[in-house]
Amino acid sequence: MPIHLLPDHLINQIAAGEVVERPASVLKEVLENAMDAGSTAVEVQLEQGGVRRIRVADDGCGIPKDELPLALERHATSKIASLDDLEHVGTMGFRGEALAAIAAVSRMSITSRFDGAPHAWRIDADPRELSPAALNHGTVVDVADLYFNTPARRKFLKSEGTEFAHCDDVFRRLALARPDVALQLSHNGRVSLRLPSGRREARVRSLLGDDFLNAARLVEADAGPLRLTGYASLPAYSRSSRDAQFFYVNGRFVRDKLLTHAIREAYADILHGSRHPAYVLFLELDPYGVDVNVHPAKIEVRFRDSRAVHQFVYHALKRTLAASGAGGLADEASRPEAPAPTGAPAAQPSHHYPPPQQGRLAMEPAARAYFDFAASARPEPAAPQAGFIPTAFAPRAGTPQPATTAPAMPAGDLAPPLGYALAQLHGVYILAQNEAGLILVDMHAAHERILYERLKTLLDGTPGVQRLLIPAVFGVGAKDMASAEEHAELLERMGFEIAPAGPSELAVRSVPALLAAAPVGELVRSLLAELRDYPATEVITARRNELLATMACHGAVRANRSLTLPEMNALLREMEATERADQCNHGRPTWTALTMADLDKLFLRGR
Structure with missing residues (x-):
């Protein structure tokens, strides 16, 4: 067959194969155009999961009559005019291909009234004829009978319920990005979602629920041109799938390997490997710093x-998740008590409980050696928080010992967030009392986190190097050889001495002392692959942390170990001063709280 030009209609159908994968793809493109038009309210109507009809009505600026035919042409857009515009694009759409591709595989019409025009105009994709129409303002895009002219493609669509679920996902992603726009989604004449315009927190609450917000921490970080905001869940809200992960770059929902890796590593210390975090995060940066023209669907x-x-x-993210949640209890305890229910006596805080006394926590002999070494090697904190015992269980020289008598528990700001120990339950849990109510602590999980963080702090300096008596030589590919040469300085700082031993072989002469027992070939290959894929590697830290986590788990105080009150209180104080003390190394919570109001509900007080 000789070389020839393809007809425009066939070109559009080929483009539709990339852009219009299913009804949800159509909805995404049309909704993004509505957002770019400056809309404040958008209504979406679907029939039969979007296969029969997708109708999107907005109150945006509209399209002038003379430009309506151009809107259906390929590579026609009002959003960019030069390469510089493309490199600084700030709109959701910019290529000018979507409407032409959609029109090639459906029966589509556009009705629009430009601001200031006496009335609206309508254009059908086939035939492309303009006619007067009635419309108050904005634009209505009506896409009917998707893939009516490509039946083979239509066979690949799933059931009505599945296609609607995909459309619902797209709608929610856009809704999270634009809380300033009122949105409504209907399916087969029934309203599925109605979202008024408002603040981001209200939109997140509407779409992800109170459970997510209650288990999430607010993320706010700035660094030069970069800004990250949103919400990231604690490990207790982890999911078995990635269905609650939303990341936006300059308002655009994306799935990016680099960003996913950064988030996963931030959760590595507190989340079990088979679970997935939930988050809604917004990254803002100069549009010049990100290229959005690398994927047909711009995802x-x-x-x-x-x-x-x-x-x-x-x-x-790591700083946000590392903040100890115990500090929040102090604020809760300082709030005025809500009025007691009618007929129920007001809950009175106890003023007869002894404050903590420092003592050495009972632990396994191996853990004691690590713990004493970490405590002796760690520098003194510059300014310990008020009310916290210095972060070591053993009293420091010259530290005055608290009295053994029982003065009243300090109230208000002086009361420690996790309170004072009352007793041990079955040798597993510590019961403590603070100003707000009851604290339950899993002592093994809490102690495991404390040991782990201390060992990491001790070893965060320059790693010790273990020279190998016999260099480890193994074969590698050309990419690994190039990566080893390119990152030689970084590898040396990590404790690796690697040099070529032949055209396709590397020789490792030293490794970090902590990883001396690891299989050298496997470790270095993983490291080089990581250096190729991600600019900032976490492989060494992750492998080192696995070893530290194992040491901490075996060294932490065991269940059924009887602790004295001073030992329990020392553990509580150490938790308050430890990062990520809310979760153990496996992502389990280390403590929970029951306020007096919660206890009153359990016993039906006031009813």
């Missing part, structure tokens, strides 16, 4: 400085 992006973005997201 992937490429950053100009990927290392900086990866590190910023990783550290911002």
